[in-house]
Amino acid sequence: MDYVFILLGLSFAWILVRELMSLRRNKSSKRLAPGPFPLPIIGNLHLLGDQPHKSLAQLAKVHGPIMNLKFGQINTVVISSSVLAKEVMQKQDLTFSNRCVPDALRACNHYDFSVLWLPVNHDSRWRTLRKIMNSNIFSGNKLDVSEHLRTKKIQELIDFCHKSANNGEAVDIGRAAFRTSLNLLSNTIFSKDLSDPFSDSAKEFKDLVWNIMVEIGKPNLVDYFPFLEKIDPQGIRRRMTDHFTKILDLMSGLIDERLKERKMRNYANVDVLDALLNISPEELDRNHIEHMCLDLFAAGTDTTSNTLEWAMAELLQNPHILEKAQEELAQMIGRGKLVDEADIAQLPYLRCIVKETLRIHPQAPFLIPRKVEDDVELCGYIVPKDSKVLVNVWAIGRDSVLWENPLVFKPERFWESEIDVRGRDFELIPFGAGRRICPGLPLAIRMIPVALGSLLNTLNWKLQGGIAPKDLDMEEKFGITVAKAQPLLAIPIPL
Numbered sequence: 001m002d003y004v005f006i007l008l009g010l011s012f013a014w015i016l017v018r019e020l021m022s023l024r025r026n027k028s029s030k031r032l033a034p035g036p037f038p039l040p041i042i043g044n045l046h047l048l049g050d051q052p053h054k055s056l057a058q059l060a061k062v063h064g065p066i067m068n069l070k071f072g073q074i075n076t077v078v079i080s081s082s083v084l085a086k087e088v089m090q091k092q093d094l095t096f097s098n099r100c101v102p103d104a105l106r107a108c109n110h111y112d113f114s115v116l117w118l119p120v121n122h123d124s125r126w127r128t129l130r131k132i133m134n135s136n137i138f139s140g141n142k143l144d145v146s147e148h149l150r151t152k153k154i155q156e157l158i159d160f161c162h163k164s165a166n167n168g169e170a171v172d173i174g175r176a177a178f179r180t181s182l183n184l185l186s187n188t189i190f191s192k193d194l195s196d197p198f199s200d201s202a203k204e205f206k207d208l209v210w211n212i213m214v215e216i217g218k219p220n221l222v223d224y225f226p227f228l229e230k231i232d233p234q235g236i237r238r239r240m241t242d243h244f245t246k247i248l249d250l251m252s253g254l255i256d257e258r259l260k261e262r263k264m265r266n267y268a269n270v271d272v273l274d275a276l277l278n279i280s281p282e283e284l285d286r287n288h289i290e291h292m293c294l295d296l297f298a299a300g301t302d303t304t305s306n307t308l309e310w311a312m313a314e315l316l317q318n319p320h321i322l323e324k325a326q327e328e329l330a331q332m333i334g335r336g337k338l339v340d341e342a343d344i345a346q347l348p349y350l351r352c353i354v355k356e357t358l359r360i361h362p363q364a365p366f367l368i369p370r371k372v373e374d375d376v377e378l379c380g381y382i383v384p385k386d387s388k389v390l391v392n393v394w395a396i397g398r399d400s401v402l403w404e405n406p407l408v409f410k411p412e413r414f415w416e417s418e419i420d421v422r423g424r425d426f427e428l429i430p431f432g433a434g435r436r437i438c439p440g441l442p443l444a445i446r447m448i449p450v451a452l453g454s455l456l457n458t459l460n461w462k463l464q465g466g467i468a469p470k471d472l473d474m475e476e477k478f479g480i481t482v483a484k485a486q487p488l489l490a491i492p493i494p495l
């Protein structure tokens, strides 16, 4: 134990000397972007707090839309304006397209197989994986084929809410949405439920995905002091290795099962797993398929379910908007019906509500952090080699230069506006932009309005415990995504 402390002490002393030397160097190389003065060893870590997206938005008001900070040993550049976001993700997209890989994602060497973390340059594997995803999973045709499976899952969500309504019980919207998102994804990929409260293995799967999200969301010392990598002081990589091993085993079991089914006569192959197996092993080996499935669940579940929970929370806090949405639904598809994916085109107000939710509650407030491989010049400043680059989408969505009354939830702001979330309008980039834009966007913008519209069109809703709309707690909890700090408990009322 003493030995570990001596080692840690020596390492910190070494960092301190390096920090002081680099401070002297940086003073003379005047072109770093402005930012708060870094303390020895920790740099600016003490300024992050437990809501880093908010702390960094505040700092940007003092230091400007491009800031240079030091978190532990990691130089970090924070972008907080739509103009600079466009520069980074459109004009200099390739330079800023690689990722800064969190240590937790090194568990089971996941980063080396994963579309989320593979580098764009020097390696064509990322490109191959993106192409395979776009054509085999997220193309309009492919998504149309699996729509009926998703409709069934939405029906089950509504049945569950009706049951709660009949018992006069509140629904924990976030939990119900999480289960539904998992099943929407698992049906899209495997034509199968992986979250069923009555089955042990399915419950285990839900807990696994949940635990992975919790673990990735924890601040990890190793990400600020990479020399601690071997020690893994918080045990995050160790626990992630357990979770990943279990989930990859589960995926492997599902693949074995499918390979057997495919040998049967008259087997009609239809879903994503079949499409991936059809091109395997030539274009995609089995290892990559397992890791790709893991990526899809990790990237697609929380993001979708949190967005749904926030949308419901905003509507329950703003009953006039909820009523207006219900009127549109009643008029366009008829009260009491489920919303189909094809209906979305006729529901402009519902689409405005989803956009407004994504503006004010972007699920990846810094996108997924990028990294530069060499010194790069950005708007007259140097972004030093190996810097982490955060685009504060949360701050951009609340920028009063871009948005009138930015803190007010007002879907009408999109009514006559062409602004969209597809990565062309840099004032609204909840899915990112450029090469690394979220490939799941086409699925997300089907699932969210369908689930939200169906909840609104088949039931009425009120807050549990007689809470007045204006008193609803809207605090955020920062993690890998931004969840509601207090779960939204709402009582469904039959029509």
Ligand code: HEM
Pocket (backbone or CB within 6 Å): 115, 116, 117, 130, 185, 295, 296, 297, 299, 300, 301, 303, 304, 307, 362, 363, 364, 367, 368, 369, 430, 431, 432, 433, 434, 435, 436, 437, 438, 439, 440, 441, 443, 444
């Ligand atoms: C509300 C829902 C969602 C939001 C807000 C969201 C947001 C994002 C963001 C911000 C990024 C990083 C983009 C960048 O760096 O520029 C991303 C990447 C990604 N998303 Fe999503 N996402 C959502 C749903 C989904 C779904 C449903 C899936 C798949 C089933 C998915 C799969 C991915 C993948 C694989 C990446 C990594 C792409 C790459 O690095 O090349 N996402 N998402």
